Amino acid sequence: MEVIFMNKLSRVSEHHEEIAQLWIGEEENSWHLGWSCYEAGDREDTIWYEGNSWEELMHIYRHQLAMQMSEGYRPLMHGLYNENEDMKPRSYAGQRLHCFSELYGNEQLYEDLCTWRRQKAASDRKAPYFVATNRLLRLISAFVPHTMDELMQLPGVGESKAAEYGLEWLELMSGFEQSRPFPLDWVYIVLKEEEYESWLYKQKEQKYKQELDKFITRKHVLEGMKEGQTLEAIVNRSGLSRRELIELLEILDLEGYDTDSLLDVELAVMPETEQEAVWNAYEELGDTFLKPVLLKVYGGDRPEGGSLEQVYERLRMIRIRFRRHTETERNVG
Template sequence: MQLIFLSTLECRSADGTSATAQVSITEHQGAFRVLWAGETQDGKGEQEAWFEGPAWKEMLQAYREGLWQKRLAGYYPLVDTSLQTSGEGAKSREQLMLQFYAEIHHNPELFQELRKWRRQQAQKESKSAYFVATNRMLHMVTAFLPHTMEELRQIPGFGKRKAEAYGSEILAVTAGKERFGDFPLHWVYGEVDQGQFEVWLVRQLKSKEELEEQRERMRRLVLEGAEAGLTLKELAETTGQPRRELVLLLEELDQQGYNMEPIIAAELTGMEMDKLDAAGKLFTKHGPRFLKPVLQEWYTVEELEGQDLNNLYEKLRLLRMRLNHAMTAVGAEQPHSEDMAPEEEEALEEEAG
């Protein structure tokens, strides 16, 4: 029998006692086994076989699912394994602790005040609210209450550019507010309950993994729908997703090189040729980055009366994708779609952060 992997974990209780356990992956004659060996609360040994079989992929899934459950129960590795780095990239453990502490100790009233400021600022700049500041950043501001620009820059996410752009308005909200601890924020690490933090961290990683899996399933459904030439309405019925989310995903897939033309053609069928030509000329005039200037000239004020603006923005996004292909063919700069019109930003506000 060959030992492939072994990790030791510990679970600490409120009375200061602790229990240890080991999870191992072994291989024998082409069959894998995942075994959990630990202690019960009364000190007796216990073993759980999480997987036995030849399938490597299924073995890894069983290992990960079993480890999620144990970490939710309070176990964490004595030496960090790849589980933690799989979902948080380059973020340090200290930054994650600041986020965890802030989620628990933020000021709800100040948080709502900053959300209102963020919405207004995003509208001024014609960008999505989370490009101004994420919910996590605002949680940390209202939990740690910086009073100076230097202190604000110690909060993860507020680099030099964001601090200079928004610092004075944020500090006007936090000015004079009494706070629990001072800057720098090293004291936070001693205030964090490590067991609770590990449970929170596992849930964050698990949630992100589930979202990524869901997004990958959605990508496959959309690609199948594109190949079949479905309309947005038919795609929405098939996937259960809002049309707005589908259009954003179509743009992402289009930029990655997938052919979205069947959906574009199906969705624009029946639209007057002069309107299609006019949109192309307006994109040439204003550039493809922002949609609102194009819409304002595409239809007169009178023509917009009673129109579904969301539907018109969808069509402009689809036309922009088609324009992207034409510009690529002649070697011109491709349009960017990350910036949205103010009408669309409002719909994304609740998802900020």
């Protein structure tokens, strides 16, 4: 195997330096990504990836590297990431407050705030994150503001949020001791740089894990379509719901992937006259909303032998073809 990239990393743990190597190799048109640890003269290899997809290798590389760096490893040669861009967040001060709150927060108070948020979201009929994000609740639980002025020193608390929920938050705070004073300038001195860097890489790890999961899901869907699998088979393979899969099909079709084989299989049970009526409804009403098309084609009656959810699935699948046809005509014109 020919090694095309290698970098040495190290971390100090209990006065002992641990050495590792990150490497990428190529052999017989296959890519290999690995991690090698050295201790007491012994080498232990871990293979992260073997295959022919450079794109998949890079997704795994970013995720695994962020994981190792969040655990304290640092490279001998910089440039594994674009540090100039990635390691300088837009709000340096705000990010340090977030870091401190996640590392040294009051878990009991955080749980109380989460309970309050669930109840408030239910009573206001809002999604919980519209009431307050996890990060904001972490900040409140870590710094325990006792006045409105202190509360508004926290990133994410503006006049509107303070006016809407501030008094309820302060009432919750009244039962907890404020062990850390305001203003919060002391955080930037107390928080260790190594802690902060590891926390930043933990954020990267989470970000790249989401990107990797998204890539693997798309891979399963594309492979399933290529193999001629049904919608249900691809659902089982990818872990997506049927609605999520159809929404992804819309995106893939826009990106130029061939979705016709799967659409042919799923729409084979739908009479051609019914498909034509749906197509004509899109031409007349547009393709932005499904309900007007549903009412135009079926009136107030649900088609026989199918649930309303199945009808909407077929409307979405015909819309994929309709939009592609419309875009093609526009480009030709």
